[in-house]
Amino acid sequence: MSPQMIRRSVLALAAAGAVSASPAALAQSDEEEVERIVVTAPRSAMFRPSLVVIDGIREHVVDCLNQTTELPRGAPEVSFRVRFNADGTLDGPPAAMPEPTGLEADDRYMRAVVAARRALYHCEPYDFLPPGEYRHWEELILVFRSPR
Numbered sequence: 001m002s003p004q005m006i007r008r009s010v011l012a013l014a015a016a017g018a019v020s021a022s023p024a025a026l027a028q029s030d031e032e033e034v035e036r037i038v039v040t041a042p043r044s045a046m047f048r049p050s051l052v053v054i055d056g057i058r059e060h061v062v063d064c065l066n067q068t069t070e071l072p073r074g075a076p077e078v079s080f081r082v083r084f085n086a087d088g089t090l091d092g093p094p095a096a097m098p099e100p101t102g103l104e105a106d107d108r109y110m111r112a113v114v115a116a117r118r119a120l121y122h123c124e125p126y127d128f129l130p131p132g133e134y135r136h137w138e139e140l141i142l143v144f145r146s147p148r
Helices: 001-016 051-069 107-123 131-137
Strands: 037-040 080-082 095-097 140-143
Touching: 037 051, 051 107, 051 131, 051 140, 080 107, 095 107, 107 140
Parallel strands: none
Antiparallel strands: 037 140, 080 095, 080 140
16 A cells, blocks of 8 residues: 555544544655545534545545636635435535635635535535445535645
């Protein structure tokens, strides 16, 4: 297994709450790409998504993000609470946390929210998610990080 694959697995475990780690602590060099999307369950969730779900959503959304628009370079991290229907469609609009408001919102943050939300809609439906694990991915937190 390559160092990058090991790092991704540890990051996925960290996102799932199985281990404690941060992307900065795992970075091996300045050239190494930091995970652009982190997938986890809300703290209140009784069930955690499997690594298959975490990796599947991350890869799918990164592909969609690349097809629609890039996050602005240097944009702040953007988190979304995303609810899914059992068929993999979105159950309402993805909610940015915090939701940008009016003129006081930072322009880079607003552009990052719009780009990430566009990618989430563009990816729909998420029909690759295992129906038998629906309660594990019914509601997820997705954190988008811009390229450095």
